Amino acid sequence: xxxxxxxxxxxxxxxxxxxxxxxxxxxxxxxxxxxxxxxxxxxxxxxxxxxxxxxxxxxxxxxxxxxxxxxxxxxxxxxxxxxxxxxxxxxxxxxxxxxxxxxxxxxxxxxxxxxxxxxxxxxxxxxxxxxxxxxxxxxxxxxxxxxxxxxxxxxxxxxxxxxxxxxxxxxxxxxxxxxxxxxxxxxxxxxxxxxxxxxxxxx
Amino acid sequence: xxxxxxxxxxxxxxxxxxxxxxxxxxxxxxxxxxxxxxxxxxxxxxxxxxxxxxxxxxxxxxxxxxxxxxxxxxxxxxxxxxxxxxxxxxxxxxxxxxxxxxxxxxxxxxxxxxxxxxxxxxxxxxxxxxxxxxxxxxxxxxxxxxxxxxxxxxxxxxxxxxxxxxxxxxxxxxxxxxxxxxxxxxxxxxxxxxxxxxxxxxxxxxxxxxxxxxxxxxxxxxxxxxxxxxxxxxxxxxxxxxxxxxxxxxxxxxxxxxxxxxxxxxxxxxxxxxxxxxxxxxxxxxxxxxxxxxxxxxxxxxxxxxxxxxxxxxxxxxxxxxxxxxxx
Numbered sequence: 452x453x454x455x456x457x458x459x460x461x462x463x464x465x466x467x468x469x470x471x472x473x474x475x476x477x478x479x480x481x482x483x484x485x486x487x488x489x490x491x492x493x494x495x496x497x498x499x500x501x502x503x504x505x506x507x508x509x510x511x512x513x514x515x516x517x518x519x520x521x522x523x524x525x526x527x528x529x530x531x532x533x534x535x536x537x538x539x540x541x542x543x544x545x546x547x548x549x550x551x552x553x554x555x556x557x558x559x560x561x562x563x564x565x566x567x568x569x570x571x572x573x574x575x576x577x578x579x580x581x582x583x584x585x586x587x588x589x590x591x592x593x594x595x596x597x598x599x600x601x602x603x604x605x606x607x608x609x610x611x612x613x614x615x616x617x618x619x620x621x622x623x624x625x626x627x628x629x630x631x632x633x634x635x636x637x638x639x640x641x642x643x644x645x646x647x648x649x650x651x652x653x654x
Numbered sequence: 655x656x657x658x659x660x661x662x663x664x665x666x667x668x669x670x671x672x673x674x675x676x677x678x679x680x681x682x683x684x685x686x687x688x689x690x691x692x693x694x695x696x697x698x699x700x701x702x703x704x705x706x707x708x709x710x711x712x713x714x715x716x717x718x719x720x721x722x723x724x725x726x727x728x729x730x731x732x733x734x735x736x737x738x739x740x741x742x743x744x745x746x747x748x749x750x751x752x753x754x755x756x757x758x759x760x761x762x763x764x765x766x767x768x769x770x771x772x773x774x775x776x777x778x779x780x781x782x783x784x785x786x787x788x789x790x791x792x793x794x795x796x797x798x799x800x801x802x803x804x805x806x807x808x809x810x811x812x813x814x815x816x817x818x819x820x821x822x823x824x825x826x827x828x829x830x831x832x833x834x835x836x837x838x839x840x841x842x843x844x845x846x847x848x849x850x851x852x853x854x855x856x857x858x859x860x861x862x863x864x865x866x867x868x869x870x871x872x873x874x875x876x877x878x879x880x881x882x883x884x885x886x887x888x889x890x891x892x893x894x895x896x897x898x899x900x901x902x903x904x905x906x907x908x909x910x911x912x913x914x915x916x917x918x919x920x921x922x923x924x925x926x927x928x929x930x931x932x933x934x935x936x937x938x939x940x941x942x943x944x945x946x947x948x949x950x951x952x953x954x955x956x957x958x959x960x961x962x963x964x965x966x967x968x969x970x971x972x973x974x975x976x977x978x979x980x981x982x
Contacts, residue, residue, distance in 0.1 A: 454951050455785055456725040465961040468954055471772045478967055479764040481975045482755075499821070500755045500980040502764065504970040516751055519744070520828055531978040539694050572690030572816045575982070607981075633738050634745075639834040641841035645910075648845040652911055 483509035484534055485517055486577065488525040495527065497566065497575040497607075506530065506615040514624060520634060523625045525617040533613040535586035537606040539568075546606050547598045550590045557584020561610060565593040568605035575607050586610070670881070673698045685886055690816035693759040693982065701885055706760045707776075708887065709818055713753035714771045714778035718952050719799075720746040722782055726792040738835050742796065745832065749825045756817040759980050772957045774944060781864045783946030790843060790850075790857035797836025798861070798903060802868045804829050805899050806890075814886035817982055837906075844910040851911075858907065859915045866916075866933040867941075869896040875935060900928040 452468075454460050466472055480502045486495040498517045503509035509528040518526060537546045546568075560582040566575040578597050583589035589608040617624075632638040670678070677696050684691065691697055724743045730736045754764050770776040781799055786792050804826065811822035843854040870876060870892040882888040890898075901921070907914060918931045941949070 452951055452954050455787060458728075459725070459951065459955055462955070462958050463962075465958050468950070468957070469772075469774065471769055471957055471960060472964075474765050474769065478964075479768075479977070480967065480971060482758075482978050482980050484981060497982065499752060499982075500758075501751070504972050504975055508970065516748055519741075519748065531981060532976065534981060536981065539692055571692060572819060574820065631741075633734070634741050634831055636830040636834040639831070639838035641838045644845055645841050648841075649909065 480504050482531040483513070483528045484531050485509075485513040486527050487517055487523055489522055491524050495525070495577040498526075500531065501528070510615050510617075518625060518628075520628075522628065525622065527614050527616045529609050529614045533609055535590070535608040537590060539605045540602075543602060545598070546603045547594045550594050550606070552591055552594070555588075557588060560584050561612060563589035563592075563608045563610055564614065565589070565597060566607040566609075567597070567603045568607075569601060569603060571604055575605070580611065669700050670698060682884070685814045685884075690819060691814050692816045693979075698885075700881070701887065702760050704882060704887055705815055705818065706757055706762050709753055709757040709760070709815075710762065710767050710770070711777050711779075713750050713757060713767065714776055715782065716746045716750035716753060717771075718778045718782045718956065719795075720750075721952055721955055722784075722786040722948075723792055723795055726786060726789060729789065730792070731789060735839070739792070739796075742832050742835060745828050749821075749828070752821040752824060753818075755980050756815075756821045759817045759982065761979065763977065768960065772953060772960060774953065777942055778952075779868070780938060780942045780946070781861075781868050782952060783941050783949045784861070784864050785948050787860070788853055788857065790853040791860065793836060793839040793843060793854065794857040794861045795836075796832060797840050798865060798907075799868070800829060800832045800836055801903055802865065802895075802899050804833060805895050805902070806869070809889040809895065812886070813889055817980075820982075840910070844912070855912055858912055862915050863933065863937075866896070866930065867935075867938045869893075869899065871935050871938065872932065897928050900930070904928070 452459065452462075481504070482500045483503050483506065484500055485498045487498045488495045498513075501509050501512040501516055503512050506528055509530075510526075513526055513528050517523075538549055540546045540549065561584075562580050563583055563586065564580055565578050567578050568575045578593075581589050581592035581596060583592050586608050589610075590606060593606060593608065678698060681691070681695075681697060681701075684695075691701075720743045723739065723746070727736060727739050727743065730739050754767060757767060758764060767776065771778070786795065807822050807826050807829065811819055811826055813819055813822075840854060843850045873891045873893045876892055879888050879891070883891075900919075904914065904919070904921075916931050918929060921928050940946075944950075
């Protein structure tokens with residue numbers, strides 16, 4: 452391989468060109484769902500996923516993937532397998548209508564975070580926390596507490612203890628965001644230079 | 655960044671005839687109403703297949719597109735340009751991550767996509783098969799190739815598949831910096847010394863042909879895309895996007911006193927459309943099928959990175975690791 456880039460020319464010979472050695476299963480690791488809080492006081496909202504070996508690594512990768520821009524004050528991640536999902540409903544029917552009331556009351560309760568999807572094509576947004584003994588019970592509890600006249604298309608429930616939150620010491624991760632002007636279109640003002648050039652050019 | 659010149663597979667509409675007619679009608683009605691399709695919704699097999707293909711090509715283009723620009727980070731003129739270009743290249747790789755995730759929701763794993771890229775089975779934007787000889791080439795890519803990508807991505811962001819649209823909204827917001835940065839770089843070359851101006855003129859001369867290829871074959875010869883337009887997979891025809899790009903950027907290039915190497919390029923004031931020498935579509939096909947100046951290098955760099963990263967991925971893997979299809 453002869454490249455214009457000397458670093459490419461220095462790459463070691465590995466394997467055979469055009470052939471990739473077979474991958475082990477899960478070569479790209481597992482998936483973790485990422486939630487971001489854009490501003491203090493605003494709810495967390497679902498942003499997307501990252502691939503990671505564990506929740507700690509997922510947290511680091513989520514920070515790089517989803518919070519290089521825009522404001523962020525906090526983010527958290529959880530394994531995709533730990534998100535309990537209601538059915539996705541159609542046009543006017545409410546996802547809560549498909550959830551039956553809890554009949555049994557568990558004695559051992561833990562907290563669950565509840566998320567609503569209020570518009571198809573948008574993202575799930577955190578609405579609050581309920582105490583329940585199982586994900587099903589959490590959904591039923593959420594129905595009691597959060598159901599109103601707004602149509603909810605889809606509900607997620609995640610056990611609070613399955614979430615890797617941002618710790619207080621980590622909050623300063625995003626403090627430098629506003630200083631990173633080089634990632635912002637407004638930092639590239641060429642107008643004056645262009646105008647001066649055009650005046651000179653057209654004179 | 656990305657080109658709309660993605661190649662759709664020859665569409666066999668007879669597969670649509672095998673779909674459940676009631677569900678198909680519901681699916682089409684939903685798109686007609688402007689609602690998004692989500693991963694758990696029923697969708698025709700053809701829709702799934704073409705979307706995977708398109709989103710995957712887009713993801714590969716982001717990753718491969720980072721190579722010709724990434725090569726200029728260490729040689730960018732000055733600290734400010736280095737830091738900007740580094741941020742831009744990081745964005746492109748980040749966009750690749752977002753897009754791979756969106757494609758995964760349709761059922762193709764990331765491993766499969768990466769394998770198909772390296773083996774040459776999946777394609778990426780043809781323009782990255784051309785070399786970036788000078789800093790001015792890097793500026794051309796940052797400004798004009800990204801501009802083309804934005805034309806395409808803004809159109810696609812209004813498409814029908816929820817996860818893809820969400821990824822594109824995020825990507826488009828980030829691309830605005832790329833475009834401004836690219837234009838800033840070009841203004842500095844254009845208003846600089848004669849040597850700097852010559853450098854950028856030469857970059858235009860080199861890149862104009864691939865730029866015209868960027869939006870894909872002319873509507874006259876491109877595959878039958880009527881059903882993809884109806885399903886809001888493809889949002890705008892190749893020629894319409896090319897025309898929009900020319901409309902927005904040719905005046906800006908001319909304004910800086912540069913010339914474009916096509917003596918037939920002019921806007922028809924009656925039709926409002928740009929006229930140009932028909933790009934060589936045989937060359938486009940030849941390059942996309944592997945015979946371009948940099949195809950081998952791009953895939954080799956990607957393959958070597960994959961091979962060399964293997965031990966890291968294996969070291970990171972935990973017993974409890976399990977792949978799950980992303981939720982949204």
